[in-house]
Amino acid sequence: MRVLTLDDLRRRTSMKWRTYPEDVLPLWVAEMDVPLAEPVVRAVAEAMERGDTGYAAGTGYAEALAAFAGKRWGWDGLAVDRTAIVPDVMLGVVEMLRLVTGPGDPVIVNPPVYPPFFAFVTHLDRRIVEAPLGPDLRLDLAALEDAFRRAVGGGGRAAYLLCSPHNPTGTVHTAGELAAVARLAERYGVRVVADEIHAPLVTGGARFVPYLSVPGAERGLSLMSASKGWNLAGLKAALAVAGPGAAADLARLPEEVGDGPSHVGVLAHTAALRDGTAWLDALLAGLDENRRLLTRLLAERLPGIVHRAGEATYLAWLDCRALGLGDDPAEVFLRRGRVALSPGPDFGTGGAGHVRLNLATTPEVLTEAVRRMAAAVS
């Protein structure tokens, strides 16, 4: 977290660093300001040396994920023959929804939630049904049941797109909550598609529970990837994982989907999961430090912001309503403070008056960002 300078980072050409002018500090899109894990660099460099840039083959990625899941989460239920490589998590989500629902069918989501959940589902010609998080930023099981009832009431096949851990709040769902989700899903005949991209990024006392590991989740589908945990969004690859009762659905995945992922991406993700655990642990320690730093800086400089620190992801969900900056405080922080944050309203119901801040940066950048945000509202 402390290795790269702002000059190093400004040489990057990805979305985080190239969307805004140079005088803006970018703390928005989910890219991390860290050097890559050495095993990933080595795997990609060796592939380049071999000229190994053809099509992806084999089950190495799934095997590495299964081993990681066993060691990290104590879950040995990830069966390699119930996995499929997909181009990335969001395209995987779209393909899973296509397998278990039809045009016009409902998809339940828990706002405030990752904005592409709305866009991708809508572009797929599915209908969003909202079951907002509770005021404690956790799953509201009564709201979820109500949404399931409404969703299946109109006929058609319903799916629930679960974000676990939850972006933007960093909420880590418990085994009890997930088992309750599985019970409800079975009772109402709703298929669960779990986006578990942030699973490696769980810190502190919390424990990530894979959705497919809870009782009753046999018909569930999950999307997993090394992309967020090791900052590999530019090296496209992800895995779809089916529970035993969803294997037949996953088997219907059209052949062309498996042609989308990059072979070099697959090699990079595999190396991360297999050999990148020490790097991940160092990253998580740095993220914990930054989370504490942010809490302290906000208390000192912007006490009007309410921040309930999550236990996962590197995203902070900031409630700015007491500052009186209207529905979109990110616009004010950008215009007056030259800090780019993600606008809360994009996250759906419950997002107005909020911003999402990406704290996976150096302590210096984080400190300067909060200084600028405070100056913008003073």
Ligand SMILES: Cc1ncc(COP(=O)(O)O)c(C=O)c1O
């Ligand atoms: C919850 C969630 N899902 C999916 C993605 C995107 O993943 P991918 O690039 O693999 O589609 C992100 C990126 O931030 C995310 O936060």
